[in-house]
Amino acid sequence: MERRDFFKKAAVVAGVAAVGSTTAEASATHQPIDNRKVSDVAFPEKRPLILYSDRPPLLETQRDVFTSILTPNDQFFVRWHMPDIPTHIDPETFTISVNGLVEREINISLNDLKTKFEQVEVTAVLQCGGNSRSAFTPIAGGIQWGSGAMGCATWKGVRLRDLLDQAGLKKDAEWIGFNGSEKAAYYETPEFIRELHLEELDDHVILAYQMNGEDLPYLNGYPLRLVIPGSYSDSWVKMLSNITVTDEYKHLFFMDVAYRVPDNECECETPEKKAPKTKPITKMNVKSIIGYPTNGGKLSLNSHVVVRGVAFDDGHGIKKVLVSTDEGKTWQEALLDDGKAGRYAYRAFRFTFKPTKLGKLTFMAKAINNIGEEQPFANEIKWNHGGYKYNGIDEVTVEVI
Amino acid sequence: MKKLILITALLASPLFAQTKEKIEVPYVAFPIKMGKGFDAVQANCLMCHSFGYIINQGRQSKAFWRGKIDKMITHFKAPIGEEAAKSVTEYLYKHYGNGKLK
Numbered sequence: 001m002e003r004r005d006f007f008k009k010a011a012v013v014a015g016v017a018a019v020g021s022t023t024a025e026a027s028a029t030h031q032p033i034d035n036r037k038v039s040d041v042a043f044p045e046k047r048p049l050i051l052y053s054d055r056p057p058l059l060e061t062q063r064d065v066f067t068s069i070l071t072p073n074d075q076f077f078v079r080w081h082m083p084d085i086p087t088h089i090d091p092e093t094f095t096i097s098v099n100g101l102v103e104r105e106i107n108i109s110l111n112d113l114k115t116k117f118e119q120v121e122v123t124a125v126l127q128c129g130g131n132s133r134s135a136f137t138p139i140a141g142g143i144q145w146g147s148g149a150m151g152c153a154t155w156k157g158v159r160l161r162d163l164l165d166q167a168g169l170k171k172d173a174e175w176i177g178f179n180g181s182e183k184a185a186y187y188e189t190p191e192f193i194r195e196l197h198l199e200e201l202d203d204h205v206i207l208a209y210q211m212n213g214e215d216l217p218y219l220n221g222y223p224l225r226l227v228i229p230g231s232y233s234d235s236w237v238k239m240l241s242n243i244t245v246t247d248e249y250k251h252l253f254f255m256d257v258a259y260r261v262p263d264n265e266c267e268c269e270t271p272e273k274k275a276p277k278t279k280p281i282t283k284m285n286v287k288s289i290i291g292y293p294t295n296g297g298k299l300s301l302n303s304h305v306v307v308r309g310v311a312f313d314d315g316h317g318i319k320k321v322l323v324s325t326d327e328g329k330t331w332q333e334a335l336l337d338d339g340k341a342g343r344y345a346y347r348a349f350r351f352t353f354k355p356t357k358l359g360k361l362t363f364m365a366k367a368i369n370n371i372g373e374e375q376p377f378a379n380e381i382k383w384n385h386g387g388y389k390y391n392g393i394d395e396v397t398v399e400v401i
Numbered sequence: 402m403k404k405l406i407l408i409t410a411l412l413a414s415p416l417f418a419q420t421k422e423k424i425e426v427p428y429v430a431f432p433i434k435m436g437k438g439f440d441a442v443q444a445n446c447l448m449c450h451s452f453g454y455i456i457n458q459g460r461q462s463k464a465f466w467r468g469k470i471d472k473m474i475t476h477f478k479a480p481i482g483e484e485a486a487k488s489v490t491e492y493l494y495k496h497y498g499n500g501k502l503k
Contacts (some may be wrong), residue, residue: 055426058449087423144458190476215419222420305492
């Protein structure tokens with residue numbers, strides 16, 4: 001019924017979509033697309049964001065949100081794989097089940113989760129592996145995100161480990177499968193299921209019901225989602241409904257084919273010669289984004305400008321953020337916040353600058369983490385077919401007037 | 402100490418959701434170029450995702466579009482026949498093509 005409706009409505013001529021504007025000529029990586037307009041349609045519990053698709057909902061956060069550690073829930077990006085997501089979940093009757101190779105199958109209500117387990121919190125960055133994909137040429141398959149398929153929130157919930165302990169893992173338990181509640185429209189389409197090896201699970205992995213002190217928004221996975229600090233978001237299963245423990249790895253499209261990069265040193269390949277072996281994207285690399293100013297902005301001559309942005313990695317922690325105003329010839333250190341939000345959170349940075357020359361001015365930001373990894377220039381990043389893990393030095397160009 | 406926290410949490414949390422009713426995900430109209438073959442797109446491509454999802458790829462070669470349709474068939478088990486695949490390729494290449502065959 002609703003679906004038929006959708007066909008009809010989809011065929012209307014007029015709209016607001018973020019149509020790709022990639023010019024796929026020279027085969028060098030460049031800054032991601034940054035001129036997309038915010039939609040005039042607001043999705044449930046969200047402010048208007050950059051819109052790619054309504055079914056499944058795909059929404060990107062605009063750059064100017066990235067000036068502080070926490071990304072507000074109503075501006076947090078949205079990414080689903082399947083067109084059908086539950087639009088109502090009753091918190092009174094909802095349960096999460098743990099089954100498979102366990103001593104006791106358990107079904108736990110939200111209320112029990114909130115009262116019968118130790119409550120834990122972690123502030124962590126959630127980033128799509130394909131964030132900034134529009135930086136790749138030739139075009140890499142998937143949504144052509146700008147830089148806003150990411151956000152940072154304080155997640156509250158219970159440790160996955162505690163839940164598994166309650167159920168009691170059997171001796172040959174090895175893989176944990178997580179089912180989200182999104183449904184494919186066609187019965188043969190692979191479902192969005194993820195599996196984690198027991199070894200990948202540490203005490204930082206939680207099942208979160210709260211985001212920045214509020215219920216998770218529906219579009220970010222209400223009522224319960226997996227939080228795996230340091231890892232890309234494809235494994236943070238949303239609207240979690242079922243956890244199954246097995247001894248054997250099931251072959252799944254979204255594990256075996258999607259979200260993988262070449263299994264070689266540079267994690268790169270060419271369109272003509274794709275890498276024979278691939279590996280999962282898993283851990284995030286070091287990255288930073290300038291939130292203010294934004295591209296095309298105007299600054300007054302001799303004014304006191306405070307450039308602001310955020311930097312993060314997979315949990316090693318950010319050591320420094322450097323800013324350049326001369327195309328990367330020289331770099332100066334930005335001030336970092338106190339880092340109290342923890343090693344998985346954004347570090348907010350600020351850099352004061354007085355523009356003394358009229359005309360175009362480009363700010364570049366480069367983060368360096370505690371193990372010395374630093375962001376490369378955009379054009380040094382090598383291509384991979386899925387367009388994953390782009391982390392080029394960010395650039396914003398303004399005009400001094 | 403921990404117990405205390407637990408008790409207050411119990412008292413203070415009658416379960417109520419931020420959103421009590423069913424949420425409505427809005428339908429968004431994407432700009433669509435009408436022309437020969439669009440009926441094949443409508444019949445074969447909009448079951449699993451919006452038109453926006455497709456055209457976000459930007460202007461691309463004929464081989465690119467054909468490759469995407471093949472990906473839909475092999476990976477996502479899209480039930481699309483050869484005739485329809487051809488019509489969709491022609492349509493996408495004509496309206497969202499970059500002028501190159503490959």
